[in-house]
Amino acid sequence: MSNGGDCKYVIHQNAYIKLVLHALNHKTSAVNGVLLGRLSGEVVEITESVPLFHTSQIGLLPPLEIALITIEEYYSSQGLSIVGYFHANERFDDLELGSVARNIGDHIHRYFPQSAVLLLDNRKLGALRNKKDAAPIMQLYTRDSSKSWKQVESTGTSRLTTKEPSANIVLLDFISSNKWNEIVDFDDHLDDISKDWLNSGLFK
């Protein structure tokens, strides 16, 4: 298997929720994050995530390089690698995967060929309260043999699922308690190194 052509992606609840809460913490700007995990047969298990940036830093290399080097160091000791990238656009109705996201995805792809790019679907996020849906509110993109990121359609058996079926219910719960205020991202850490980008206390 040399590309993400047939892989399935399973994202753990905590990793999933962290990314959405990060987006909610910065409603007026784009945000991004990295996905960490491992490949088990034909399934990429996304067990962790780290929220990265929420400012115009998203398009700049230096903070990204520092973040990736540091994150890779930390998680490789746990046997996890960077397996993908998450992006949420600035505007509500913008469902396009922009060039910054594609470029970062390309970079990650070089080290992990089965990598995925996840794009937050704001409309699904908005509809979550009314429509009880267990499917993740993100669009899945993989790189096929044409070397470009293509969206994977979610018809039939979905290739992106949350490990815990009740993940969206837990997410809604956190949203109503304004849990997003507690999320720390790498931008926050670079502005104040006492802030923990690991968010170790978040789900305790």
Added chain:
Amino acid sequence: MVSKTEESLLRQLENQVENGGGGAWEYLSLVRKLKLRRSDKVLKHGLILLNDPKKRSALGPDEWTLYEQVAIAALDCQCLDVGKDCIKVLQKKFPDSKRVGRLEAMLLEAKGSWAEAEKAYTSLLEDNALDQVISMRRVAMAKARGDILGAIDWLNKYLEIFMADHDAWRELAEIYLSLQMYKQAAFCYEELILAQPTIPLHHLAYADVLYTIGGLENLQTAKKYYASTIELTGGKNTRALYGVCLCTSAIAQLTKGKNNEDKEISKLAAAALEKDYKQISPDKVSLLGSALKTMKLQ
């Protein structure tokens, strides 16, 4: 840009107000003064003030400023009815006011009636072509509609007239960055450094952009601007310290270590980072060490 003292005052007031400790008017005034976007809190606490007739009359003439502030916050939170009500009150008090006219146009924007909002702004500008705020709304509208190239166009036209508006230059730079038009972003930061040479954030942003564009000359210049950021911030800027290390590593990689580069500064930066982490974030010190090692080995 908010200073550290202003930021801690803001956080203090915010906590106080959120926990029922009063001080709503001080908080709202500070948000107004610093031109911050805290629409959900402004809406919540502003409405409490406005709906209490005693508190409202205690504000005197500031009552109308509060109506305006709450109206804009309501539009930002998509509470269009609240926005409409506030605007109606202002219309009654100030009929034929251009300032209220702007709010009416913003209501149209919030509703998504772009063409009508466009018409409203154009007519407002006919009477006063040099109205900065309304000219800015046109940029904001283009951005909200996803017409990024249109936003760039309008913003460039705006800057031809109001070239001293630093926030506008920064906005333009950020739009260019989102489109990965790094050279154009660099130009904006150059303008900002010329206009405000002692603001470290401009030096830092410029250095980041130059590093991103890449190439030996840019990396060397970036290193100089990270250094000036460090100087302007008394060595307290983590991003600049990291930046110096990244530049040294990247330059060494490009020249295969052949040029006589000044490695002293990156050694100093690395030491400063280690000292800071030991003091403030000790559990991450070893991580920092391995990251720095990775950069030197590259």
